[in-house]
Amino acid sequence: MVAQPREAPVSRALTASLEHAAPAWLRACDPRLRIVAAVLFAVVTVGLHQFTALLAAFGVALALALTAGPLPQLLRRAAPLEGFMLLLLLSLPFTVPGHTWFELGPLAASHEGLSLALSIVLKAGAVALMLFALLATLDMVVFGHALARLRVPERLVHLFLFTVRYLDLLQDEYRRLRLAMRARAFVPRSDRHTWRSFGWLIGMLLVRSLERSQRILAAMKCRGFDGRLYLLDRQRWRGSDSGWAAVMGLLLGGLLWLDRL
Amino acid sequence: MALRRLDYERIPQAALLAAAFFISSLVSVPVGPSSVHLLLNGFMGLVLGWVAVPAIFVALLLQSLFFGFGGLLVLGVNTLNMALPALVCAALFGGLLRARKPLRPFWIGAAAGATGVLLTGAMVAFALALSGQAFVPAAKVILVTYLPLSIAEAAVTGAAVAFALRVAPELLLVENPHA
Known part of the structure; x- marks a missing residue:
């Protein structure tokens, strides 16, 4: 994308x-x-x-x-x-x-x-x-394409390719959030405060990824997405x-x- | 199969959530003297419903590619071990959460987290025990190691569900037209 x-x-x-x-x-x-x-x-x-x-x-x-x-x-x-x-x-x-x-x-x-x-x-x-x-x-993308060529269900391949594509972005997001926590002197320990903070961290990650996915879908529709990703490799x-x-x-x-x- | 429940409209969403869960499961959470990695399959069930099955499959596939963990052959068994508890959580707790006024979202989330982990642990142990009498002690040890994990998982999932319900209720509420 x-x-x-x-x-x-x-x-x-x-x-x-x-x-x-x-x-x-x-x-x-x-x-x-x-x-x-x-x-x-x-x-x-x-x-x-x-x-x-x-x-x-x-x-x-x-x-x-x-x-x-x-x-x-x-x-x-x-x-x-x-x-x-x-x-x-x-x-x-x-x-x-x-x-x-x-x-x-x-x-x-x-x-x-x-x-x-x-x-x-x-x-x-x-x-x-x-x-x-x-x-x-x-390469993960090549791997996904090869799976498609091996007649793995197309939707599964799409899901795979999208997931691979956004793993890095979300990891960055995660790093930023963790950095913010560190800046506030957060040190993970075995207590309720830590678990709750991690819960919020994961919740935040999900919320942001949901918002991002809505933007992506909108952008894809703008470009005339018709339910098919064309695999351009040969x-x-x-x-x-x-x-x-x-x-x-x-x-x-x-x-x-x-x-x- | 659950793939049919995944319309093209929802692929980006499912993929991003799958990626988010994948990243989250890399967080190591301290419990007592050691630390654990979360499974998050209970939470995935709550958020994704049926789509959790392909999402978990993709996550496990990536995991086996990145870390060589699990291997290709147990991919099917592992997916089942992770995804079935996710579906059970979706069925058990999804309705509760979508009630007009959910009671104590933290506890619903915590229950889902613990159920997901404990069911998965039980299924792993069961699969091991099935493959031979000799594996039974190892299976028991595994079951015990899942206990602290389930505590951490319950606490974190509970907090995450309560958080999501406050910040972005659409994540949990409008999510599952099929569930």
Whole structure:
């Protein structure tokens, strides 16, 4: 939307795309291929049973992620959100019955539990790394367009594109509000005052975004919006894409074959 | 599906609210010695009604892209875990809020916030427990961690609802022709 040109995004911390970090061959790949490949890889990986196959899948994903972008940066983003996985890992060896691996007081850890936990880590890690490599390096707008070309419902794509477009603006809005709070010496604590202030903050954010959305709709109507966003990109399937699709197919086939051994 | 309830007229509105909720859920709120991130699905249900479903889906998709969190495969389960409580909140508390003279909007909001979080926690734990006996203890721990979150969520959502009702009642009142 060009409705409010003066509100060009100031900072793009959140949606800062890593696309320029990606190697040229990855950037040249058709985005549709990347999405399909990531999804297929995830499906295949989760279905694997053998450790060798899992290790291979993890290795491939890790290698690809290493070539695709600044991995430490990605990991730092992800780290705070992995408490859930950690919890699962620590509890599993103790809860799966089987041969004893070691004992910790009254608790006995089992080999079966350990291997289950390990395989979950490998699966989750492989899928996450592949996601980083193939999709996190994709520009969000391109991603939305590719979704549309993959026949994801159009309204969902529109919603996605709009949301992406306004995330940065709202984040700026949020920063401004927080700055204003800081200027009044607000320090978040665990008390009612903090919770109420945050409630008002979120309420204010919603109210402002509602007003803004009404302005946007009005501006869109002025320009003759008829319920369709035209996707102006040209995503063409090229010969090299077929090549990469074949490579991906071979890789997935190889993983499945390893699993059957 | 809920997508059909999303007319083109309302896409910008839904998208901005989805973005606002996404940003809000990045706020870390201190509870006791630690801090939590809000889910806000109860509040989303109240504000967006049915549209909360695609909005939550988009937010989770973005989250998995930005943070690699959740992953692609559990996207469906996660959306269900988040969106169903949102719809329940919309059904339970939306009417109360739209009554001619809502009683204690703070408490309605607080109830919606707590319900959203607790239901989501219960569904996550249930899904885990379903996938195997071995996951039951982890599921219990998760359920316990959702308790402090529900307190913070209730307090913040309550304040936000009371605030919105005073400042921009149209946010909550005219909002859901379909709900």
